[in-house]
Amino acid sequence: MAAPGLLLVLQFFFCHCFRSRTKDTEDAVLAKEPNPMDSTSSIEMKSGSGKIPASPLRVAPSPQRVPPSPLRVPPSPLRVPASPGRFSMSPKLDRIGSVHLTMKQAARATQNFSPSLKLGEGGFGTVYKAQLQDGQTVAIKRASKEHSDTLRSEFRSEIELLAKIEHRNLVKLLGYVDKGNERLIITEYVPNGTLREHLDGVHGTCLDFNQRLEISIDIAHGLTYLHLYAEKQIIHRDVKSSNILLTDRMRAKVANFGFARLGENETGNTHVLTKVKGTVGYLDPEYMRTFKLTPKSDVYSFGILLVEILTGRRPVDSRRSPDEKVTIRWAFGKHNNGETMDLVDPQMTEAVDKKIFKKMLNLAFQCAAPTRADRPDMKAVAERLWAIRVKYLKHGGKE
CATH class of the missing domain: 1.10.510.10 (Transferase(Phosphotransferase) domain 1)
Structure with missing residues (x-):
């Protein structure tokens, strides 16, 4: 700068x-x-x-x-809460979408986070294209392990804010994983x-x-x-x-x-x-x-x-x-x-x-x-x- x-x-x-x-x-x-x-x-x-x-x-x-698209889109309706047993939840995040993954399922969907499926890489970590068992394609953003703790506030900020929005011109949050030193954000795939x-x-x-x-x-x-x-x-x-x-x-x-x-x-x-x-x-x-x-x-x-x-x-x-x-x-x-x-x-x-x-x-x-x-x-x-x-x-x- x-x-x-x-x-x-x-x-x-x-x-x-x-x-x-x-x-x-x-x-x-x-x-x-x-x-x-x-x-x-x-x-x-x-x-x-x-x-x-x-x-x-x-x-x-x-x-x-x-x-x-038209200019105005009404605020998003309440969404189906994610299953607490599948991934960590916060009381503020009870409106996450329908994709509930474990780390094992996320690894399978990304072919163990294969470089061939990498969409981009940045300060937070790497974004991968993922194919779910039901055939749905999503994007999974995985936090860098070496920065997992320092980026936790950025991770929480992103999921808390994405959970509040629903608009055709904004990327939609589908789910997330926060377990141990692994943090994933699951969003719609924009191809x-x-x-x-x-x-x-x-x-x-x-x-x-x-x-x-x-x-x-x-x-x-x-x-x-x-x-x-x-x-x-x-x-x-x-x-x-x-x-x-x-x-x-x-x-x-x-x-x-x-x-x-x-x-x-x-x-x-x-x-x-x-x-x-x-x-x-x-x-x-x-x-x-x-x-x-x-x-x-x-x-x-x-x-x-x-x-x-x-x-x-x-x-x-x-x-x-x-x-x-x-x-x-x-x-x-x-x-x-x-x-x-x-x-x-x-x-x-x-x-x-x-x-x-x-x-x-x-x-x-x-x-x-x-x-x-x-x-x-x-x-x-x-x-x-x-x-x-x-x-x-x-x-x-x-x-």
């Missing part, structure tokens, strides 16, 4: 640009985002910086996808990899503009649910492209709730005071400065993510020239200089309408405003993205 002095200098510069020109902004953090599947890029405030590998070339766009992988063309095709717009809406719906419609307000704290999973129909689901926190719902309280956690490049600068966490911190991260979706570039890329290393700063400068269309991901082969693109980019800059008072809330963001979609489709992708 960049030195505090550098952060303050960059933040001052962009506060000035933001207020004097438009309500567009950028992120002033110059640091590391490693391999997209490596959740060790999710850090606490004391973590160091490093280099980011450049994105590989991407190829032709994939077909258009299905219509997005099509991460958003970052698709931006990199890892799966053989590049996302077209329509897909990027629809995915942005899906993510905004999921975060809106967490902030407004969950049983209790939830702040994700680690919104980034490698934590967005895509289904076989290209639906987006927000994943990895290890850093998530309950928001302040009591009257008069506007924030949660907590140590900084998240991913460098996506971190809200006001949260880093004040340690005050609000849903607007997720909004900031979403703004950075939206620029990433539009440009195909990671938030920070040390292999680029100095004026292009921080993507939000580069994009902000290009936009203000009237070179907006230079920001379009070159891997999108179709023509992109300038007015539609600018509307999405302006929204991204507003979300990434340096102070939270200047950012919209996620509900307003989702509504604006939906309006952009309606206009886009009304004119057949052209305005």
